Amino acid sequence: MNKLFCALLLTLVALSGDLALSAEPAENSKLSIRGDRSKLDFAGQIYRYWGNASVSQAGLSIHADKIVARKNEGGQTQQISFSGAPVKMEQTSTDKAGSMLLTAKTLEYRVESDEITATTEVSLTQKQSNDQYFNLEAAQAHILRKNSINLRATGTPLKLVIIQTGRDPINALAEQMLFNEATQQFELTGGVQLSTAREKIKAHKILYNANTQILQIPENKEQQSEMTQTIEEQP
Amino acid sequence: MKRRNIIFLISSLLAVSLSLSYWIEPLTVEPQPLARPSTADYFFKQVSMKQFAQTGELINRLDAAQLEHFVAQDSASLLLPQIRFRSKQQKDWLISAKKGIVNLDNELVVLDEEVSLESRLPVFGKESEQQTEQEKLSISSSQLRFDLSDNSASSNKQVQIKTPTQFTSADAMSAHFDLAQFELLGNVVTREISDE
Numbered sequence: 053m054n055k056l057f058c059a060l061l062l063t064l065v066a067l068s069g070d071l072a073l074s075a076e077p078a079e080n081s082k083l084s085i086r087g088d089r090s091k092l093d094f095a096g097q098i099y100r101y102w103g104n105a106s107v108s109q110a111g112l113s114i115h116a117d118k119i120v121a122r123k124n125e126g127g128q129t130q131q132i133s134f135s136g137a138p139v140k141m142e143q144t145s146t147d148k149a150g151s152m153l154l155t156a157k158t159l160e161y162r163v164e165s166d167e168i169t170a171t172t173e174v175s176l177t178q179k180q181s182n183d184q185y186f187n188l189e190a191a192q193a194h195i196l197r198k199n200s201i202n203l204r205a206t207g208t209p210l211k212l213v214i215i216q217t218g219r220d221p222i223n224a225l226a227e228q229m230l231f232n233e234a235t236q237q238f239e240l241t242g243g244v245q246l247s248t249a250r251e252k253i254k255a256h257k258i259l260y261n262a263n264t265q266i267l268q269i270p271e272n273k274e275q276q277s278e279m280t281q282t283i284e285e286q287p
Numbered sequence: 288m289k290r291r292n293i294i295f296l297i298s299s300l301l302a303v304s305l306s307l308s309y310w311i312e313p314l315t316v317e318p319q320p321l322a323r324p325s326t327a328d329y330f331f332k333q334v335s336m337k338q339f340a341q342t343g344e345l346i347n348r349l350d351a352a353q354l355e356h357f358v359a360q361d362s363a364s365l366l367l368p369q370i371r372f373r374s375k376q377q378k379d380w381l382i383s384a385k386k387g388i389v390n391l392d393n394e395l396v397v398l399d400e401e402v403s404l405e406s407r408l409p410v411f412g413k414e415s416e417q418q419t420e421q422e423k424l425s426i427s428s429s430q431l432r433f434d435l436s437d438n439s440a441s442s443n444k445q446v447q448i449k450t451p452t453q454f455t456s457a458d459a460m461s462a463h464f465d466l467a468q469f470e471l472l473g474n475v476v477t478r479e480i481s482d483e
Contacts, residue, residue: 083479090457090475094424095376095467101475127452
């Protein structure tokens with residue numbers, strides 16, 4: 053009888069745990085904004101937050117000194133502006149394998165389209181796994197979060213470092229970079245200078261796929277590509 | 288001789304017992320007048336106070352189930368007070384609480400217990416303008432100071448503000464109803480409410 057009671061109790065405990073866990077993602081998917089103080093302007097539909105201000109939603113958290121949230125006519129949050137020294141953004145993927153850490157002076161989050169634009173002193177680390185990640189320093193980064201991350205960054209120049217286990221780090225300078233998280237494709241354009249331990253490449257455009265580890269230089273009739281390879285001397 | 292001694296002894300004992308009984312007897316205390324339950328000089332039941340502008344327009348209206356005026360404080364305690372007013376944004380408001388105190392000199396009302404503020408209500412006996420669902424706004428707190436002179440309010444207790452799409456809580460609030468602006472202090476949290 054006691055055993056039966058214990059089994060029933062354990063089942064109930066397990067069920068309540070499952071229920072609590074299943075309720076969590078739904079709660080997390082809602083947008084929440086925090087701050088030490090705030091000014092809500094219902095006439096202008098603008099909410100302002102100061103001091104340890106933060107926004108969190110479904111694996112995304114953004115910390116800033118000041119947050120300004122603008123509402124649409126329906127009262128829903130339409131656009132959130134962040135400023136700070138710096139603004140810190142952390143994005144964790146749903147499977148928790150990948151993550152993105154970004155810092156910048158200012159950041160704009162368009163909630164409906166799930167787009168983020170970071171400007172001024174942008175520093176970004178995109179981690180695919182522990183042994184594969186890239187660091188980016190740019191003047192501006194535009195992130196589209198729908199399904200997977202699509203990133204467009206610009207700089208004069210921007211600096212990119214790709215780290216992959218078993219391979220030399222890839223260092224690159226360019227004016228623009230496109231990155232697709234789903235395909236792991238990098239597209240660097242504008243005065244691209246890419247270097248590894250062995251090669252140095254100069255081109256207008258370079259494509260690199262981190263999954264296949266294939267590097268492509270598309271043909272450009274207006275600009276020649278240049279590759280310098282350092283060959284180690286045999287002893 | 289013996290008999291005289293006995294009589295003397297008995298009379299002495301009697302005298303001692305009588306004198307003691309005089310001192311032991313409890314003092315009779317004059318009944319003190321009972322403390323009055325209040326020092327109110329007047330009170331009203333189902334009271335309604337209305338404030339009009341020079342143009343004749345009704346500015347605000349304060350209703351209560353009971354009003355009791357205190358001479359010493361020159362203020363009045365209110366039971367189930369309700370304040371109705373129209374902000375400069377042409378939004379009608381109803382503030383209600385379990386009890387309150389009004390100071391008629393400086394037009395300050397301190398509301399206490401289950402304070403609730405709601406927009407979107409017909410005020411002054413006529414239907415307010417058609418209000419959209421998004422404009423619904425309700426505020427609750429345990430205490431609120433409302434200034435009738437400029438339609439402003441403040442609370443140093445926890446405040447909860449609810450709109451159809453969002454729920455905001457904070458440790459304190461300062462509100463300017465004419466500007467539709469609310470300043471919140473301490474642990475401000477705004478959460479989106481899911482569509483139901």
